[in-house]
Amino acid sequence: MNRRQGWVLLSLGVVLALGTGALVFFLLQQQQRTLSVEAERMAAEQVAPVVSTMDLPVAARPLQPGVVITSDDVLMKPFPLDLVPVAAITDTISLKDQILIAPIGQGETFSNSKLVGGDAGTISQQIDPGHVIFAFPISDLLTQVDILADGDHIDLLITLPVISADGTESHDVTAYTLQNINVFRVLRPSLEADQPPIALLLTMTPEDVLMLKRLKDSGGKIDFVLRPISDREPVEVPPVTDDVLISRYNLR
Structure with missing residues (x-):
C-alpha cells in the first residue's frame, strides 16, 4: 500500500467516524424529542380530580x-x-x-x-289565627351555638327563686314550662353566614305569650331545648328543687 492509498483510507475512516457520531447525535436528539412529546402528552392527559x-x-x-x-x-x-x-x-x-x-x-x-310567599305578602299575613309573634332575645347556650332553624319547635326551662308559703325564705326551682313553641324566624344582625343569631321570632297563643313575658321578666335563668321534628306531644315533668336533687341522688 502506497502513501496515497493510506491517506484515502484514513480519510474514509475519519468520514465514517464523523458520520457515525452525527448519526448517534441525531438519534439521541430524536429520542429526546420523543420523550419530551410523550411527557407533554402524559401531562395533558392527567386530569385534575373531579369535584362533584x-x-x-x-x-x-x-x-x-x-x-x-x-x-x-x-x-x-x-x-x-x-x-x-x-x-x-x-x-x-x-x-x-x-x-x-x-x-x-x-x-x-x-x-x-x-x-x-307571594300569596302571604307580609309576615303578619303568615301568622295563624289565634296566634301572635313574640321577639325573644338570645340568651341561652342552645341558641348561641346556632343550631336552631326556622320552623323548629322548642320547650322552655327556667330556674328562679320561689318564696316559701310562709314567706320566710326562698329557694330555687327549675321547671319545665312552655312547650312546643314554634320558631318562626331566627334573626341575625347581618347576612353574613357566620354571624350568631340575636333573637328568635316565636309564634304563640296570646295566653302563652303572657306566660313567656312574665317568665322573661322574672329575672330567672331561661334555657331552651330542641324538640324532635316528629314529637309535638306535651310532657309532664315535675319541678326540681335542691331537696329533690338531694333525695334522688343521695347527696347527703
Whole structure:
C-alpha cells in the first residue's frame, strides 16, 4: 500500500467516524424529542380530580327587600357539594313569586329565612289565627351555638327563686314550662353566614305569650331545648328543687 492509498483510507475512516457520531447525535436528539412529546402528552392527559358539584339558584344582581322574585333575578351557579350552604334553596320552583324580606348580594344563595310567599305578602299575613309573634332575645347556650332553624319547635326551662308559703325564705326551682313553641324566624344582625343569631321570632297563643313575658321578666335563668321534628306531644315533668336533687341522688 502506497502513501496515497493510506491517506484515502484514513480519510474514509475519519468520514465514517464523523458520520457515525452525527448519526448517534441525531438519534439521541430524536429520542429526546420523543420523550419530551410523550411527557407533554402524559401531562395533558392527567386530569385534575373531579369535584362533584350542585347547581344552586343565586341572585343575578343585588336584590333589596320587597322585590318579588322573577326569572330575571335568578341564575344557576355550580357549588362544590361540601360548600353548599345548609339553608340554601336548591331549585328555582321554590323561588317563584316569593317576596324578599332581607337584602341579598349578587351571587348569593337564597334561603327561606329571607323570603315570604307571594300569596302571604307580609309576615303578619303568615301568622295563624289565634296566634301572635313574640321577639325573644338570645340568651341561652342552645341558641348561641346556632343550631336552631326556622320552623323548629322548642320547650322552655327556667330556674328562679320561689318564696316559701310562709314567706320566710326562698329557694330555687327549675321547671319545665312552655312547650312546643314554634320558631318562626331566627334573626341575625347581618347576612353574613357566620354571624350568631340575636333573637328568635316565636309564634304563640296570646295566653302563652303572657306566660313567656312574665317568665322573661322574672329575672330567672331561661334555657331552651330542641324538640324532635316528629314529637309535638306535651310532657309532664315535675319541678326540681335542691331537696329533690338531694333525695334522688343521695347527696347527703
